[in-house]
Amino acid sequence: LAKTTQPISMDSYEGQEVNITCSHNNIATNDYITWYQQFPSQGPRFIIQGYKTKVTNEVASLFIPADRKSSTLSLPRVSLSDTAVYYCLVGDIASGAGSYQLTFGKGTKLSVIP
Amino acid sequence: DAMVIQNPRYQVTQFGKPVTLSCSQTLNHNVMYWYQQKSSQAPKLLFHYYDKDFNNEADTPDNFQSRRPNTSFCFLDIRSPGLGDAAMYLCATSRVGGGYYNEQFFGPGTRLTVL
Numbered sequence: 001l002a003k004t005t006q007p008i009s010m011d012s013y014e015g016q017e018v019n020i021t022c023s024h025n026n027i028a029t030n031d032y033i034t035w036y037q038q039f040p041s042q043g044p045r046f047i048i049q050g051y052k053t054k055v056t057n058e059v060a061s062l063f064i065p066a067d068r069k070s071s072t073l074s075l076p077r078v079s080l081s082d083t084a085v086y087y088c089l090v091g092d093i094a095s096g097a098g099s100y101q102l103t104f105g106k107g108t109k110l111s112v113i114p
Numbered sequence: 115d116a117m118v119i120q121n122p123r124y125q126v127t128q129f130g131k132p133v134t135l136s137c138s139q140t141l142n143h144n145v146m147y148w149y150q151q152k153s154s155q156a157p158k159l160l161f162h163y164y165d166k167d168f169n170n171e172a173d174t175p176d177n178f179q180s181r182r183p184n185t186s187f188c189f190l191d192i193r194s195p196g197l198g199d200a201a202m203y204l205c206a207t208s209r210v211g212g213g214y215y216n217e218q219f220f221g222p223g224t225r226l227t228v229l
Contacts (some may be wrong), residue, residue, distance in 0.1 A: 008174025012146065032216075034216075034217070036218075037196075041222075041223070041225075042203045042206075042220075042222060042223070043118075043206065043221055043222055043223050044157065044204075044218075045220065046217045046218065046219070049217065066166075091216050103156070103159070104149075104156035104157045104159075105156060106155075106156055106198050107156055
């Protein structure tokens with residue numbers, strides 16, 4: 001399994017763009033990069049997923065360089081409600097078994113300040 | 115709305131007294147997961163079912179068991195809870211061949227307290 005490394009915490013003011021970078025040096029060819037958001041006392045929620053280059057959806061963008069050894073989650077114009085823990089995961093599928101395994105890293109606690 | 119439901123949301127048990135947590139889903143997903151999340155820590159996968167095939171993580175204690183009687187339901191049994199088993203237990207589902215690769219849908223969790 002590819003291990004991920006993220007900053008433990010980040011602070012940002014409302015309205016700013018936030019970029020959270022995740023390192024995954026041992027990412028394998030079949031691995032996808034996925035980000036989840038978790039509010040206190042709730043289950044994690046899928047935000048975005050990508051394999052390479054750039055992916056954008058209605059809530060975030062994901063930038064993945066050519067070597068795929070890192071990725072950056074970009075949250076445009078954050079608000080107080082974006083205060084949460086953000087997890088970067090690298091997905092691994094057991095070949096032929098059809099089983100899936102995701103390992104959550106420590107996550108980044110984002111605090112948005114008024 | 116299709117969703118993942120966990121009952122109860124809060125569960126209190128006594129040291130050593132067996133407890134069962136339940137999870138149901140209306141998403142018709144073929145994979146169901148159980149995670150343990152302790153305070154200020156990341157969720158830790160305990161095991162998962164791919165249809166009826168059970169996959170146990172290597173470091174999941176034997177004290178934890180699971181049952182999946184049908185596609186919609188999955189249970190987590192803790193045979194003899196210890197104080198160290200107090201945590202939030204999260205159920206999640208995913209669909210093989212779905213849009214995003216293994217996008218997991220989480221329930222709200224059951225917070226287990228062991229007295």
